[in-house]
Amino acid sequence: MFLSTYENKLDKKGRVSVPASFRSYLSNLGYNGVICYPSFNNQCIESWSQDRIEKISNAIDSLNPFEEKKDYFATSILSESINLQFDSEGRMLLTSKLLKHAKIKNRILFVGQGKNFPNLGTSSF
Secondary structure, three states: OEOOEEEEEEOOOOEEEOOHHHHHHHHHOOOOEEEEEEOOOOOOEEEEOHHHHHHHHHHHHOOOOOOHHHHHHHHHHHOOOEEEEOOOOOEEEOOHHHHHHHOOOOEEEEEOOEOEOOEEEOOOO
């Protein structure tokens, strides 16, 4: 589970160190990365484990194939998702599209919310 809040600095290449407790949780699930997508509810990047995004995909698949909301959910989440792997130092490289969406310039706030963690830009320094 993703718990607590952490603030880390974004380097010049767009990499950020993911909190050790978050990486440990993901590692215990068998993952060395996260699925990220631009939130459509907030100005942030949503980050989820692979199994969580698979559950969302299954839920989308269970919707009536002729309902408009099925396409909306699939397009809003799945088409915008990207699999980001951690490097040997526990960092992930964020795309310019994700950074722009969340208006992240130099610092990122990792907010643990149980099954996911939004990444928000901060101006704390």
